[in-house]
Amino acid sequence: MPRKQTLREKIEQRIARKKGDDVFLTREFKALGGEDQVLRALRKLVDDGRLVRLGYGVYGRATISRLSGKPMLYSRDGFAGVARQALDKLGVQWEPTEAERAYNEGRSTQVPVNPVVKVKGRFSRQLRYRNTELVLER
Structure with a gap:
């Protein structure tokens, strides 16, 4: 037989199938088991180096x-790309900042280094990876 x-193997399979996604939300695995079980399995995957925790309920491929x-x-x-993908998955409307638009349009030669996005509406979560945090403009 x-x-x-x-549950951990099921989550790993689902992550492996989603080739284009680098960000995963806990609600994507809700159908596989209970909330506590899913969180435990995700925490174990973070400990094993398969995922990186980026914020509350947001994990990145590692x-x-x-x-x-x-x-x-x-x-x-x-x-920066992963944080924007997470905002899209969370349903948050955002747009590039003025400095980034100026660089992309050739109006400026200063390269935006820090990940900054302009958020439309309400969003209060923090997204961070090691020492880098996504800065939100209003």
Whole structure:
């Protein structure tokens, strides 16, 4: 008789199937089990270096660094891209800041370094990865 999959294995499979997504919300796994069970499984995946916790109910895909051996965020767009993807998934309306628009349009040569977005409406969560935090403009 085949062995039943654990909740953790089911979550890992769902993450592996979503190739284009680098951000996962806890509510995406709600159908797999109870809230406490899902949170425990996600916490275990964070401990194992498969995911990185970015904020309340927001997790990012992770990979193990070859240099340090520690988990790091896995995204070609970096933390700024992952944070924007998380805002989209959370249903928050946002737009690039004026400084970023000026750089993209060629009106400025200053490259925006810190992840900053202009949020329309209410949003009070903090999204952060290590020492970098998403700055919200109103």
